[in-house]
Amino acid sequence: MERHFQQDLELLKSNVIRMGSAVEQNLFNALDAVMKNDAALASRVIASDGTINQFEIEIDNMVVDLLALQQPVASDLRLILAIQKINNDLERIGDHAVNIAESAYRLTETPQDEPLMEIPNMAKIAKEMFQQALDSFIHLNALQAQSVLESDDRIDALNRGMNSKVIQFIKNDMKSIEGGLELLRISRNLERVADLTTNIAEEVIFHTQAKIVKHHAAEEKQKKQ
Amino acid sequence: MNELKTKIRIDNFNFYYGKKHALKNISMNVPEHRVTALIGPSGCGKSTFLRSLNRMNDLIEHTRCDGTVVVDNVNIYDDAIDVVELRKKIGMIFQRSNPFPKSIYDNVAYGPRINNIKEKKQLDEIVERSLIRAALWDEVKDDLSKSGLALSGGQQQRLCIARAVAVDPEILLMDEPASALDPLATTKIEELIHELKGKYTIVIVTHNMQQAARVSDFTAFFYMGEQIEFDETKKIFTMPGKKQTEDYITGRFG
Numbered sequence: 001m002e003r004h005f006q007q008d009l010e011l012l013k014s015n016v017i018r019m020g021s022a023v024e025q026n027l028f029n030a031l032d033a034v035m036k037n038d039a040a041l042a043s044r045v046i047a048s049d050g051t052i053n054q055f056e057i058e059i060d061n062m063v064v065d066l067l068a069l070q071q072p073v074a075s076d077l078r079l080i081l082a083i084q085k086i087n088n089d090l091e092r093i094g095d096h097a098v099n100i101a102e103s104a105y106r107l108t109e110t111p112q113d114e115p116l117m118e119i120p121n122m123a124k125i126a127k128e129m130f131q132q133a134l135d136s137f138i139h140l141n142a143l144q145a146q147s148v149l150e151s152d153d154r155i156d157a158l159n160r161g162m163n164s165k166v167i168q169f170i171k172n173d174m175k176s177i178e179g180g181l182e183l184l185r186i187s188r189n190l191e192r193v194a195d196l197t198t199n200i201a202e203e204v205i206f207h208t209q210a211k212i213v214k215h216h217a218a219e220e221k222q223k224k225q
Numbered sequence: 226m227n228e229l230k231t232k233i234r235i236d237n238f239n240f241y242y243g244k245k246h247a248l249k250n251i252s253m254n255v256p257e258h259r260v261t262a263l264i265g266p267s268g269c270g271k272s273t274f275l276r277s278l279n280r281m282n283d284l285i286e287h288t289r290c291d292g293t294v295v296v297d298n299v300n301i302y303d304d305a306i307d308v309v310e311l312r313k314k315i316g317m318i319f320q321r322s323n324p325f326p327k328s329i330y331d332n333v334a335y336g337p338r339i340n341n342i343k344e345k346k347q348l349d350e351i352v353e354r355s356l357i358r359a360a361l362w363d364e365v366k367d368d369l370s371k372s373g374l375a376l377s378g379g380q381q382q383r384l385c386i387a388r389a390v391a392v393d394p395e396i397l398l399m400d401e402p403a404s405a406l407d408p409l410a411t412t413k414i415e416e417l418i419h420e421l422k423g424k425y426t427i428v429i430v431t432h433n434m435q436q437a438a439r440v441s442d443f444t445a446f447f448y449m450g451e452q453i454e455f456d457e458t459k460k461i462f463t464m465p466g467k468k469q470t471e472d473y474i475t476g477r478f479g
Binding site for chain 1: 434435438462463464465470471474475476477
């Protein structure tokens with residue numbers, strides 16, 4: 001006999017997946033808007049953030065109800081706690097997608113075409129990471145989540161590389177200050193997206209394996225012993 | 226868990242009701258001054274196990290057991306053991322509060338009187354101290370001559386706890402002590418258990434999973450006479466080691 005509670009849990013999980021798909025679409029569109037210099041697409045991303053915020057509130061309410069009314073334990077408890085954090089992470093990624101879309105919009109207003117430097121590379125990795133993190137949540141697959149963690153360093157390195165490249169770019173042509181700053185903003189936002197995506201993967205590992213991997217918790221614990 | 230002193234050491238304990246093998250090879254170290262909860266579905270053996278810890282099962286015919294239950298280095302199933310003395314050391318509180326049809330004072334003084342304490346002053350002290358420990362003193366101190374049966378269900382249960390602690394036991398066994406009480410009285414009993422563990426070692430059987438989670442430091446999960454898992458309560462309720470435990474506490478059983 002399946003408990004009513006299990007159905008509620010499934011509903012909660014499917015809401016997170018739906019929210020994840022909405023965030024994915026916004027993130028991908030924001031990056032496409034950068035790549036294609038597409039102001040209309042950027043505007044669409046900015047306008048649709050409200051849907052993501054609605055999801056966040058709905059999921060928050062469901063989490064509170066389940067915790068208060070069902071007193072879940074063990075893997076059920078871990079799933080709900082993981083979802084509470086993933087919900088927050090997804091909403092923040094949605095915000096960063098909006099930031100990126102706003103930068104994309106402003107870039108369409110600058111007089112020249114800026115070279116995107118590491119942005120296409122970063123965008124490609126961030127998209128893959130996000131898709132993998134979401135997939136790992138859908139299938140509760142810790143191995144897949146683990147591979148997301150490994151990609152984060154690559155984005156960090158590319159983000160650091162962007163700084164010197166943009167400085168050089170501005171030095172060469174002082175008229176490109178505005179465009180250069182937007183590129184830096186996009187790069188920083190992508191770096192944050194990758195961090196939050198990593199958090200999602202860490203939460204999947206927490207739920208599936210009851211293991212805390214964030215902040216290298218296991219190694220820290222071992223050091224203390 | 227290593228730094229805790231073991232109060233009761235159970236080794237390969239088996240119990241039989243006639244041909245029925247009710248407890249199978251149970252081994253467990255019950256730590257001193259901690260609350261250990263026994264959980265599991267009806268008929269899993271948890272109450273039988275609890276009653277084995279002060280030989281209450283001796284009273285049931287056609288039962289037998291083997292293995293050892295060692296309290297403070299003494300096997301309580303040793304032939305030389307005086308069972309009455311043993312039960313003085315290991316008190317028990319039952320599901321249904323069962324005060325004697327006597328005054329509150331006489332309920333608490335009952336055990337000490339049997340132990341030949343006759344002096345009024347000393348008895349007064351024991352009654353007051355026991356009722357304070359059972360968190361009942363403030364509610365009854367003005368009328369100790371009132372019948373124990375005139376108290377509310379929650380008060381009666383605390384009176385039984387006062388009666389149990391009056392003979393200075395070291396271990397308290399509780400068999401679903403709050404299952405017949407309303408939420409407020411249940412909270413009081415749970416708070417009391419928390420207070421009492423500083424002085425006693427407590428083993429509690431409960432059907433209420435959340436109660437086990439709230440009051441105990443260690444939890445043992447029993448299923449069909451076997452001890453499936455025994456660990457720190459916070460581990461059992463966040464990341465149990467066995468799938469059967471997980472299925473039971475999350476309600477996916479059967």
